[in-house]
Amino acid sequence: MSLKAYTAFRKLTDRISRAIIYGNVSHAYIIEGDSCIDKAQFAKDFIKAILCEEEPGFGCDRCVICRKIDHDNYEDLYTVKADDLSLKDAAISALQEKLKNKPTGGMRNIAVIEDADTMTVRAQNRLLKTLEEPNRGTVLILLSENTENLLQTITSRCIIYRLGNYESGKETLHLSGAEMMMQMLIDGAYFCDMKEQLGKIVKDRKDAFLLLDGMERLYRKYLTGEGTQAVRRERLISNIKYIEEARRDLLANVNYKYAVRNLILKLGG
Numbered sequence: 001m002s003l004k005a006y007t008a009f010r011k012l013t014d015r016i017s018r019a020i021i022y023g024n025v026s027h028a029y030i031i032e033g034d035s036c037i038d039k040a041q042f043a044k045d046f047i048k049a050i051l052c053e054e055e056p057g058f059g060c061d062r063c064v065i066c067r068k069i070d071h072d073n074y075e076d077l078y079t080v081k082a083d084d085l086s087l088k089d090a091a092i093s094a095l096q097e098k099l100k101n102k103p104t105g106g107m108r109n110i111a112v113i114e115d116a117d118t119m120t121v122r123a124q125n126r127l128l129k130t131l132e133e134p135n136r137g138t139v140l141i142l143l144s145e146n147t148e149n150l151l152q153t154i155t156s157r158c159i160i161y162r163l164g165n166y167e168s169g170k171e172t173l174h175l176s177g178a179e180m181m182m183q184m185l186i187d188g189a190y191f192c193d194m195k196e197q198l199g200k201i202v203k204d205r206k207d208a209f210l211l212l213d214g215m216e217r218l219y220r221k222y223l224t225g226e227g228t229q230a231v232r233r234e235r236l237i238s239n240i241k242y243i244e245e246a247r248r249d250l251l252a253n254v255n256y257k258y259a260v261r262n263l264i265l266k267l268g269g
């Protein structure tokens with residue numbers, strides 16, 4: 001998907017998009033995030049943003065380049081990952097051989113190193129050579145859960161993007177759903193569109209509770225002055241009350257679809 005779709009990481013993706021548009025693509029990045037965050041998918045979408053010529057900085061999802069990246073058949077993109085528990089020297093060595101090839105499609109070779117924090121010290125020292133003397137246009141993207149496991153000589157040569165301001169992946173998903181609903185409300189979206197979106201976000205009662213929690217947290221955040229000022233204070237307070245009512249409905253075993261739709265109607269009214 002386009003980088004625009006990562007509403008939970010909006011600040012970060014805005015930064016990334018701007019850098020790409022201004023031509024500031026670095027030769028090495030670390031994308032850090034918990035195991036529950038799909039860093040490999042994010043890396044793909046990041047690469048599309050770098051290479052897509054239709055929507056530079058974002059990725060269009062439609063052009064040949066974006067589609068090839070999505071389908072894992074872009075010629076100049078190489079991926080390595082750990083076998084067993086660590087990413088070994090031989091894998092990095094094989095990658096370096098591939099990176100010696102001139103890119104066939106465009107200007108860049110791109111390498112994604114999954115499980116980078118499991119690299120053996122030997123593998124890290126080998127990779128360091130590529131980081132110190134990168135080929136023109138080559139971009140290395142290291143995916144890592146725990147960047148502390150990487151040598152300082154590696155981390156100091158990479159731009160580090162941290163994914164996840166929120167505690168868990170499940171929560172991130174729903175907070176981003178909550179953010180999406182909030183944005184639609186602020187934009188005055190049609191109810192039928194919001195209903196469709198709700199159908200995707202809320203598939204059971206548990207999802208409904210998570211959505212309510214995410215939305216309430218956002219409203220409370222707006223209330224304390226962080227973030228948007230688009231919605232006024234009294235409105236915020238009454239909206240939080242509506243969320244509390246919806247939560248009571250859910251606890252009273254009201255149908256969860258009905259409860260969230262009813263809530264959205266009240267919030268939008």
Ligand SMILES: [Zn+2]
Nearest residue numbers: 052060063066
């Ligand atoms: Zn594209």
